[in-house]
Amino acid sequence: MARVALVLVAAGVLGVGAFTFLSGRGPAAPPTLEARTLQVEQQLLCPQCTNKRLDVCELAICQDMRREIRTRLEQGESEAAIVAFFSGRFGDRVLATVPRSGFNLWLWGWVVGSVVVVGALGARWLRAQTRRSAAPPLVESDDRWLDAQLGR
């Protein structure tokens, strides 16, 4: 019983902590223009830096791109269209997410292949190792029985 109480208290303390943490976030606000701009920026990378998202890059070209995104959003263009515009202008290297098409499918194939092939090899090995031990070696009584059979 004491254990149950302890577990419940621990879960309760963690739950209250999580509640405090989550409640601090407040209700989700409707997406403002600034928030939408940020969402688009997060889908793009700086064309000059390496692996640096557009929203956190301070280069002049990125500031220009951010202004362009805001302008296009104000004009009513969709987020997808804006991302496609920059992809067309700079190439797929400015996309934060690797497109799942064309040659890029090999990347996803590599991931799936790694998971499946290594997993299959591991599972096969594990089963073989376990199955091998499933056939027990003869014990003394077996030897006696075998001798008796052979002696007939």
Place this chain on the structure above:
Amino acid sequence: MNLLATVGSASILTALACSVFALVGGIAAGPLRRPDLGEAARRALVVAAGLVTLAAAALLTALLRDDFSIDYVTRVSSRDLETPLKVAAFYSSQAGSLLFWSWITALLFALFALHTVPKIPWGASPAVAASGGVLAALLIPLAFMASPFRLSPFATPDGLGLNPLLVDRGMLVHPPMLLGGLASTAVPFVLGVAALAAGRLDGTWLRVVRPWALGSWLVLSIGNVLGGWWAYTVLGWGGYWGWDPVENSAILPLLPMTAFLHSVMIQERRGMLKLWNLGLAFLAFALAVFGTFNVRSGLVNSVHSFAQSSVGPYFLVMLAIAVVVSAVLLFWRAPSLRAESDFVSLASRESVLVVNNYLLITMALVVFGGTLFPVFSELYDGSRITVGPAFFNEVMGPLLLALLVLVAVGTVVPWRQAARPTLLARFRWPVLASAALATVLFALGMRDASALVGVVSAFAIAFVTAREFWVGARASRRAGAAHGARPSWLAAFLGLLDRDPRRYGGYLVHVALAVMAVAVIASSVYQQQGRLSLSPGDSAEFAGYTFRYDGLRQRQGTANGIDADVIAPLFVTRGGEAVTRLEPGRRVFRNFPEQPTAVVGLHSSLTRDLYVFIEGWDDDQRVHVQVFVNPLVVWLWIGAAMYAAGGLIAFAPLRAPSVVRREVAAPAPSRVTGA
């Protein structure tokens, strides 16, 4: 003639000669039946370490004395650089970092030759030969391709200065730890080579290799965490891990090394996975060399990488040689590497450790493929795709979550075999407690599935580990009471660490991993990001904080090549109460005006970090500020400290066999043999 350059170059050349002698002497000692030759080869390794130390001292002296007649000093240092940063300039560029790597490797090999080699008479000669080969391979580019002792073509009164991104005291710890960790993978490699060459494939080499592998793993881990801390506090993008190609190169050897430290337990107990364990030790070293090639070849673009040079292809050749030598030795000895026993049951800790290895190696493959894919993409159609955090978070997230679950399960499942009632008894409370927590969190609004699974798994790890400690400490107290001296709970707990440091140190590492996992989940899933544009005198609110801005300030630089810091002080309040004063800004360097760096404004607390940097400003001093609220980040660093503490405890030698608690297992069938 420059004395320091001459001493440095001569030392490297002589050290190279000593390394080659160690290689040749180590190989020849056995067939020629000349133990004196083997002993001379061993001593040559120590002499080589002394010579590389001399070369390192020469370069360090040149840096501290502002000897700009040496080209490397001119390119990485300047007169106004503070002394600690002059030390950091040592390994801040291609040639210096190679010398640093070689120096650490040489010192490790000297320690190995003095401390370990005498304990392995069965494999002394091949171990010395392999060490000599690796050290020679590292010294060749220093001697002939990328010497840090080349003289400047013309006299200069001052140097260019340190790369702006490296002007940070963190450079004193992050690169040395990382380079040291990468260099240290060489020792398990040479021990594996020695074991295979000598045919000593029993548990002997495991006992010898384990401390070296553990040390390498620990230093590599700390180096990677310090890299994250440096990125967080210096680079100014709000995060600590960007899956940059060079970050990936640094974490790659850590994955097989972690797998190795787990799978050797199976070999120790059951005489299985011999081939696999050797393969993991070789893979860790090969990936460390791959990382060197990656960073120095210009193959991938990265904020960390050095300029493209002939050194890159050289390391590709070195990698190929290491792989071929490993493969040939493994193939040669494969018949001797058969398992001595079998698994009794799939419901055993052995099986969990095998799955742990599967996950870690799959992660290594995924990171390896993702890192190199841009190269193949460019080869295919000429356009280089960027494989960044979005991809890695998507594919690595589930694997890391599975690993967390496995850590909890592995702590619960006993070795060899477990009867169903045993398993039920062991799993009942952790599962119930985890389910209760999951329900509470879900009811409170946690809807992100990965966050939910991650936090609950982390809790499960903490729960089962705490139970292990509690059961062990309780047994110690009972045992003490039987002898009339019942220890306190604290004494019993510390006694566990003392009695079986490997096991309980490992448990502490697991708990640290859980703490770090919660921090990573909170700071990534629940990160809040906003942008504020403020004119002098403006205030703005974000995430419950109020930011007041009064205008730009400028601080003239006085050292380290800094021309000026342009600061946008922000007074932060929350609910009317002052929280902090942040000073984000931009730092401009005299010799690198086109490379201003971020000055991050950071306020840390146990619950969240307030992280601010400025994107830029207008002529009227209107600033554009990025604000991040990163929950629980400080727990990432606290968890890392726990991780290091656990690793250090595990490093301690066993004082006595663990008698505190025996695994509850089903009776072992008579057919089982081995450990």
